[in-house]
Amino acid sequence: xxxxxxxxxxxxxxxxxxxxxxxxxxxxxxxxxxxxxxxxxxxxxxxxxxxxxxxxxxxxxxxxxxxxxxxxxxxxxxxxxxxxxxxxxxxxxxxxxxxxxxxxxxxxxxxxxxxxxxxxxxxxxxxxxxxxxxxxxxxxxxxxxxxxxxxxxxxxxxxxxxxxxxxxxxxxxxxxxxxxxxxxxxxxxxxxxxxxxxxxxxxxxxxxxxxxxxxxxxxxxxxxxxxxxxxxxxxxxxxxxxxxxxxxxxxxxxxxxxxxxxxxxxxxxxxxxxxxxxxxxxxxxxxxxxxxxxxxxxxxxxxxxxx
Amino acid sequence: xxxxxxxxxxxxxxxxxxxxxxxxxxxxxxxxxxxxxxxxxxxxxxxxxxxxxxxxxxxxxxxxxxxxxxxxxxxxxxxxxxxxxxxxxxxxxxxxxxxxxxxxxxxxxxxxxxxxxxxxxxxxxxxxxxxxxxxxxxxxxxxxxxxxxxxxxxxxxxxxxxxxxxxxxxxxxxxxxxxxxxxxxxxxxxxxxxxxxxxxxxxxxxxxxxxxxxxxxxxxxxxxxxxxxxxxxxxxxxxxxxxxxxxxxxxxxxxxxxxxxxxxxxxxxxxxxxxxxxxxxxxxxxxxxxxxxxxxxxxxxxxxxxxxxxxxxxxxxxxxxxxxxxxxxxxxxxxxxxxxxxxxxxxxxxxxxxxxxxxxx
Numbered sequence: 001x002x003x004x005x006x007x008x009x010x011x012x013x014x015x016x017x018x019x020x021x022x023x024x025x026x027x028x029x030x031x032x033x034x035x036x037x038x039x040x041x042x043x044x045x046x047x048x049x050x051x052x053x054x055x056x057x058x059x060x061x062x063x064x065x066x067x068x069x070x071x072x073x074x075x076x077x078x079x080x081x082x083x084x085x086x087x088x089x090x091x092x093x094x095x096x097x098x099x100x101x102x103x104x105x106x107x108x109x110x111x112x113x114x115x116x117x118x119x120x121x122x123x124x125x126x127x128x129x130x131x132x133x134x135x136x137x138x139x140x141x142x143x144x145x146x147x148x149x150x151x152x153x154x155x156x157x158x159x160x161x162x163x164x165x166x167x168x169x170x171x172x173x174x175x176x177x178x179x180x181x182x183x184x185x186x187x188x189x190x191x192x193x194x195x196x197x198x199x200x201x202x203x204x205x206x207x208x209x210x211x212x213x214x215x216x217x218x219x220x221x222x223x224x225x226x227x228x229x230x231x232x233x234x235x236x237x238x239x240x241x242x243x244x245x246x247x248x249x250x251x252x253x254x255x256x257x258x259x260x261x262x263x264x265x266x267x268x269x270x271x272x273x274x275x276x277x278x279x280x281x282x283x284x285x286x287x288x289x290x291x292x293x294x295x296x297x298x299x300x301x302x303x304x305x306x307x
Numbered sequence: 308x309x310x311x312x313x314x315x316x317x318x319x320x321x322x323x324x325x326x327x328x329x330x331x332x333x334x335x336x337x338x339x340x341x342x343x344x345x346x347x348x349x350x351x352x353x354x355x356x357x358x359x360x361x362x363x364x365x366x367x368x369x370x371x372x373x374x375x376x377x378x379x380x381x382x383x384x385x386x387x388x389x390x391x392x393x394x395x396x397x398x399x400x401x402x403x404x405x406x407x408x409x410x411x412x413x414x415x416x417x418x419x420x421x422x423x424x425x426x427x428x429x430x431x432x433x434x435x436x437x438x439x440x441x442x443x444x445x446x447x448x449x450x451x452x453x454x455x456x457x458x459x460x461x462x463x464x465x466x467x468x469x470x471x472x473x474x475x476x477x478x479x480x481x482x483x484x485x486x487x488x489x490x491x492x493x494x495x496x497x498x499x500x501x502x503x504x505x506x507x508x509x510x511x512x513x514x515x516x517x518x519x520x521x522x523x524x525x526x527x528x529x530x531x532x533x534x535x536x537x538x539x540x541x542x543x544x545x546x547x548x549x550x551x552x553x554x555x556x557x558x559x560x561x562x563x564x565x566x567x568x569x570x571x572x573x574x575x576x577x578x579x580x581x582x583x584x585x586x587x588x589x590x591x592x593x594x595x596x597x598x599x600x601x602x603x604x605x606x607x608x609x610x611x612x613x614x615x616x617x618x619x620x621x622x623x624x625x626x627x628x629x630x631x632x633x634x635x636x637x638x639x640x641x642x643x644x645x646x647x648x649x650x651x652x653x654x655x656x657x658x659x660x661x662x663x664x665x666x667x668x
Contacts, residue, residue, distance in 0.1 A: 035452060037393075076640075086643035089391055089452055093590045094639035101632025108627040109342045220629075225460070232457045271468040278457045282439070285449045294450055299391075 008256050009140030013148060014214065016252030018043070018206040020151040020245055022226055023233035024158055025202030027244045030234055031162060032195035033175040033188075033297040037092025038077040040227025041099030042200045046070040046207025048103040051218035052110070054120040054211070062120070062212050063147070063205070070204015071197060073099050078196035082189060088299050096227065104220045111218075123147065123213040145213035147205060151245070154202075158241035171195065175295030203227065236281035238293040251277045328609070328638060335634040339626055349626045356619020357612035365500040367618075370573060372611030374399065374582070376509040377565035378589035379596065379603040380516060385558035387520070387598050388529045389536055390551050394440060394455025395562040396586025397462035398433040402566025404466050405432035407474060407484050407577035410491035410570070421491045426567045433563015434556045436462060441555035445548055451555070459586070463579075470578055483578035493572035503572030510604055512561070517601035529554060562586060588614075591639045610635065 022043055029036045036042075046066040053065025073095060081091040123145040131142035162168040171191055173181045178188035206226065211218055233251055237243030254277045258270045332350075339349045357368050378395040385392035405428040414421050440454035467482075469475075476485040493503040520526035531539045532547050539545045565585065570577055592610050596602035617631035 035450075037452075080640055080644060084644050084647045086640075086647060089393065090590055090594055090639065091643060093393070093587055094636045094643070097587070097591065098633050098636025098640070101629040101634075101636065103629070105338075105342065105627035105629030105633060108629070228456050229460070231453055232460070235453050235457075269468045269472060271464040274467075275461055275464045278460050281457060282443070282454065285443060285454065286447050294453070298450060299452060 004260075006136050006140055008253075008260060009137065011256040011259070012249060012253040013140055013144060014252070015255050016248040017144070017148045017151050018209040018214070019226055019229060019233060019251055020155070020248035021147070021202050021209060022206035023230040023237070023244045023248050024151070024154055024241060025199035025206075026227075026230040027234040027237065027239060027241060028158055028162075028171075028202075029195045029199035030298055031175045031239060031295055032171050032192050033178060033295055033299075034082065034192050034196055034199075035088050035092070035231075035299045036074065036077060036196060036199050037089055037227070037231075038073060038095030038099070039092075039199065039203050039230050040223050040225065041077075041092075041096035042070040042073045042203030043207040043210070043223040043227050044103050044221065045073040045099045046204030047211045047218055047222055048107060048207070049204060050208035050211040051107075051120055054122075059121050059123050059212055063208050066208025066211070067201050067204040070200045070202070070207060072200070074196050074200020074203065077200070078193045082192045082196060100221055100223075103218075107218055107220070119217060120211070122216045145209075147209045147213055150205070151248075155241045155245035162241065172295075175297055178297055232278055232281045235294070236277060236284055238284065239295065240293075247277070247281075250280070331634050331638050331641065334637060335630060338630050338633065342626070342630065344624060344626045349620055349624050352620045352623040352626075353613075353616035353631075355616075356623075357616035362500065363615065363619075365497075365502045367501075367615035368608060368612040369502045369506050370611070371614050372607040373503070373506045373509055373572070374565040374569045374585045375588055375592050375610050376506070376513065376603060376607035377568065378562050378586050379592035379607050380509075380513055380600055381558040381561035381565070382589045382593035383596060383598045383600055383603055384516060384529075384561065385554055386533075386593060388533045388551055388554045390444075390555050390558065391450075391452045392437065392440075392455055392555060392558045392562075393452055393590065394437065394458045394586070395558070395565075395589050396582060396584065397455070397459035398436045398559045398562035399566035399569070399582050399586050400459075400462040400466055401432040401436045402429035402563030403570045403577055403581050404462075404469055404474070404566070405429050405563070406567035406570050407469075407487075410487045411474060411484055414488050414491045418490065422493055422571060425491060425571050426564060429567025429571075430560040430564045433559040433561070433566070435559075436563070437556050437559025441552050441559075444555070445552050466577065466581065467579055474577060481578075484576050487571065487575040491571065492575055493568065495572075501573070503568070505568035505572040509565075509568070513600050513604050517599065520600060562589075588635075591635060594639055594642060 022039055026036055026039050046069050049069025050062040050066030054062030077091060077095045080086045080095075081088045125143045126146050126149070127143040128149075132138045134142070162172060170181060170186050174186070174188045174191045178192075181188045181191070207223065210222055215222060229251065233247045234244055236250065237245070237247035254273045257273045261268060261270050261273060336346050336350060340346045356363055358364055378399055381395045381398070382392065406425040409417070409425045409428045410421060413424065417424050436458055440449075440451045440458055443449040443454050444451045470482045470484060474484045476483060493505050495501060495503050496507070520530060528539070528545050528550055532545060532550055536547050540547045566582070569585075570581065574581060588610060592603060592606045595609070596606035613631050613635060617628040620626045620631070621628045
C-alpha cells in the first residue's frame with residue numbers, strides 16, 4: 001500500500017511539474033490582464049528548443065534552449081497582441097497553430113523526414129539530502145529533477161512578487177484597469193509585455209521539462225493541450241500562485257488516478273477522474289465572495305499604445 | 308474590439324486578404340526552399356492535391372471544407388456579437404457523438420428519417436454543450452473563453468468514454484463505434500465522389516445567415532451588440548444578455564451540426580480525435596472571412612484546400628504538412644496586424660498634413 005501511494009504521489013508530481021510551470025506563467029500573465037492562448041505554442045517551442053539544445057550540448061543547454069524558444073514565441077504574441085493591439089484570443093490561437101506547425105516541420109527537416117525518435121540526454125532526479133529520506137513523501141516530492149524544485153519555489157516567489165512588492169501591485173492593477181495605471185503614471189504596455197515574456201519563459205521551461213525529464217525525445221504536438229489545460233488550472237487556482245500550484249497537483253493527481261483505476265479495471269470509467277478537475281474548476285468559477293476571481297481587464301485591449 | 312471584428316469595409320479587406328494570401332504563398336515557397344525541398348514539385352503537388360482536378364476538389368478540398376465552414380459560421384456569428392465562443396471544437400465533438408448515437412441505436416426504426424434526426428441530435432448536443440458556458444457568462448459573468456476551453460476537454464473525455472463503453476463496436480476490440488449503416492449516411496452528391504450533401508447544407512446556412520445579419524432586425528441587433536454592448540443596452544430596446552445567450556446557443560448548434568455532418572458524411576464512425584482541431588482552425592477561417600457569414604464559404608474552402616494540398620505534399624514530396632500550418636498562422640497574423648498598421652500610418656499622415664497646413668498658413 002505504501003509503495004502504491006508513493007508511486008501515485010511521484011506520478012502526480014511528475015505530471016504536475018510541466019503543468020505548474022506553464023500555469024504559473026499563464027497565471028502571472030492573466031494577472032496583468034493578458035490571456036495568452038499562445039501558451040500551447042510556447043510549450044511546444046520550448047520542447048523543440050530543449051531537444052535541439054540537449055542534442056547539441058547536454059541538459060543545461062537543453063533547459064536554456066527551451067526557455068529561449070518559449071520566450072521567442074511569447075514575444076511574437078506580445079508584439080502582436082500588446083504592442084499592435086490585435087485581438088488576444090485570435091492572436092494566441094494563431095501563434096499556437098504556427099508554433100505547432102513550425103516545430104513539426106523543423107523537426108522533420110533537422111532530424112530526418114521520418115521523424116526518427118531522437119535520443120537525448122535527460123535530467124536525472126536530484127534527491128535533496130535528508131528530505132528525500134522522509135517515508136512516502138520523500139521520494140515523491142524530494143527526489144525529482146531540478147525543474148520540479150524550480151516550479152515549487154517559483155509559486156511562493158510569484159506570490160511574494162504579486163502581493164508584497166510595489167511592482168507586483170502595478171502588475172495586478174494593470175490586470176484590473178490599465179487606464180488607471182496609465183493615469184497614475186504607470187506603463188501598462190511595458191508591464192504586459194514583461195508579463196507575456198515571463199509566461200513564455202515558463203512555458204518554454206514546461207516544454208523543456210516534457211523533453212528532458214519525462215519523454216526523452218521530441219514528438220509532434222507533444223505539448224498535448226497543456227497550454228489550454230493551464231487556462232483551466234489558473235481558473236481553479238483562482239488566479240493565485242499558490243492556488244495555481246495546488247491546482248496543478250490536483251490535475252496531476254487526477255491523471256495519475258486514471259492509470260491506477262485503469263489498471264485495477266473498476267466499474268468507474270477512468271474518464272471521470274480526468275474530467276473531475278475541470279468540473280471542479282467550473283464550480284469554483286461560480287463561487288466565492290467576489291464571484292469569479294478573474295482580473296477585470298482580462299483579454300481587453302490597451303488604447304493608444306502605438307501613438 | 309478591433310475594427311476587424313466589426314466587419315467594416317469588408318470588400319476592401321477581402322481584396323486585401325486575397326493579396327495577403329498570394330504573398331504568403333510566396334512565403335510558403337520560400338520556407339519550403341529553406342527546408343531544402345524542391346519548390347516546384349512541392350507547390351505542384353499542393354495544387355494537384357487541392358484544386359488540380361475535379362476529383363481533388365470534390366473528394367478532398369470541399370470535404371475538408373465542410374466542417375470548417377459550419378464551425379467557421381459558428382465562430383463568425385458569436386464573435387460578431389462579442390461572444391468569444393472558442394468551444395466550437397467541443398460542440399462539434401459532442402455533436403458527432405449524438406449523431407453517432409442516433410445512427411447506431413435508432414437506425415432500424417427511424418428508417419429514411421435517420422439522417423435528419425441524426426443532424427437534429429447533433430445540433431441539439433452542440434446547444435447543450437454551449438449552455439454551460441453561456442449560463443456561466445450570463446449568471447456569473449465568467450469569461451466564456453476560459454469555460455469553453457474547459458468544455459472542449461470535457462467533450463473529448465466524453466467521447467473517449469463513449470467509444471470504450473456504450474458506443475463501442477460489438478467485438479469490443481477497437482476504441483470506436485461500429486460503422487454507420489447505409490441509411491444513416493448522408494448521401495454523396497454523386498456516386499463517384501466523396502462530397503456529401505452536408506456541404507451544400509452548410510453553404511445554404513451561410514447564405515441564410517449572411518442575409519439574416521444584413522436584412523433582419525435580429526441581425527441588426529446582433530451587430531449592434533457586437534459593436535458596442537453598452538450603447539445597445541442604453542437604447543432600451545435590446546436585451547443584451549438575452550441576445551448574447553441566444554447567439555451563444557445558435558453558435559453551439561452550428562458547431563454541433565458540423566460534428567453530425569462529419570460523422571454522417573465522412574468518417575461514418577465515432578472515434579477519439581474525430582476532429583483534428585476543426586473548431587480551432589475555425590477561428591482562423593472566420594477571421595479571414597472578416598466575420599461575414601457569406602465570406603466564410605471561400606475562406607473555409609481555402610483552408611480546406613490548404614489542408615488537402617498539404618496532405619498531398621507530404622505524401623508525394625515528403626514536405627512536412629507543418630509548413631502549411633505555419634503559413635496559415637502567418638496569414639492570420641498578417642490579417643490581424645494590417646488594420647492596426649494602416650491606422651497607425653493614417654494617424655501619422657494626418658499629423659504630417661496638419662503640420663504642413665499650419666506651415667502654409
